[in-house]
Amino acid sequence: MSNNALAISNISYDYGNQAALNAVTFAIAPGQFFGLLGPNGAGKSTLMALLTRLLKPTSGDIQVFSRSLSAQPSAIMSDIGVVFQQSTLDLDLSVLQNLNYHGALHGLSARDTYIRVSDELHRFGLQNKRHARVRELNGGHRRRIELARAMLHRPKLLLLDEPTAGLDIESRAALNRHVRQLCEDHNIAVLWTTHLIEELETRDPLLILDRGTTKALGQADTLLKEH
Numbered sequence: 001m002s003n004n005a006l007a008i009s010n011i012s013y014d015y016g017n018q019a020a021l022n023a024v025t026f027a028i029a030p031g032q033f034f035g036l037l038g039p040n041g042a043g044k045s046t047l048m049a050l051l052t053r054l055l056k057p058t059s060g061d062i063q064v065f066s067r068s069l070s071a072q073p074s075a076i077m078s079d080i081g082v083v084f085q086q087s088t089l090d091l092d093l094s095v096l097q098n099l100n101y102h103g104a105l106h107g108l109s110a111r112d113t114y115i116r117v118s119d120e121l122h123r124f125g126l127q128n129k130r131h132a133r134v135r136e137l138n139g140g141h142r143r144r145i146e147l148a149r150a151m152l153h154r155p156k157l158l159l160l161d162e163p164t165a166g167l168d169i170e171s172r173a174a175l176n177r178h179v180r181q182l183c184e185d186h187n188i189a190v191l192w193t194t195h196l197i198e199e200l201e202t203r204d205p206l207l208i209l210d211r212g213t214t215k216a217l218g219q220a221d222t223l224l225k226e227h
């Protein structure tokens with residue numbers, strides 16, 4: 001048995017008779033930064049929806065740290081941190097309120113929430129924004145808040161669906177560096193979906209998807225030379 005952070009085996013998903021994913025297979029080791037590259041329509045968001053159980057696979061199996069997602073969904077969700085492409089922050093609440101709410105949802109005590117929220121605000125350079133309402137903050141700040149929130153329950157696997165969408169080039173690079181650092185410092189596995197080659201580094205493991213089908217799976221430098 002492997003002890004992968006994430007193991008996707010032969011996953012297919014059809015919207016009615018429209019196939020969105022076709023027998024996709026890959027695995028992410030603990031602490032690995034894994035890139036999923038694909039143009040619009042590749043199936044990236046569908047895969048995210050399957051991983052967060054918004055959808056159920058038509059066929060195939062998903063394991064998180066060797067446990068089947070369909071068998072133990074709630075146990076597994078505590079291992080996973082998620083940032084969706086569309087922000088799910090409450091725009092009318094402050095940064096602190098958004099984060100504290102997430103702590104409560106995950107059953108953290110008020111004291112643990114306070115300590116962790118303070119840590120995450122510090123980690124993401126958001127201390128001086130903590131009382132601001134999310135509505136008042138720019139896209140780069142919002143992405144950092146989303147990441148801070150996704151980190152709060154200390155997941156070992158981060159699922160990031162185009163986390164740099166809508167950001168300018170500097171914010172994109174900064175967020176990418178930040179996540180790579182997290183990955184390294186805390187041995188967090190990351191699934192980073194993107195349609196931008198420049199967000200990948202030469203040694204990243206990479207899956208290239210196109211219209212639901214695996215185009216290539218391997219190390220980024222090798223694949224990007226070929227495709």
Ligand code: ADP
Pocket residue numbers: 015018019020038039040041042043044045046047
């Ligand atoms: P990506 O996130 O890579 O752009 P998606 O997962 O959104 O790709 O889409 C994969 C395929 O599934 C596309 O052909 C898309 O049109 C189709 N699709 C996505 N959502 C739906 C839906 N709710 N109903 C029908 N088809 C869908």
Ligand code: ADP
Pocket residue numbers: 096100113114115116117118
């Ligand atoms: P200020 O510099 O604005 O006075 P403080 O750090 O003293 O900021 O905090 C202001 C309020 O926010 C206080 O009521 C404090 O308890 C609360 N607060 C600060 N950090 C957190 C946190 N991480 N989680 C929850 N509440 C917090």
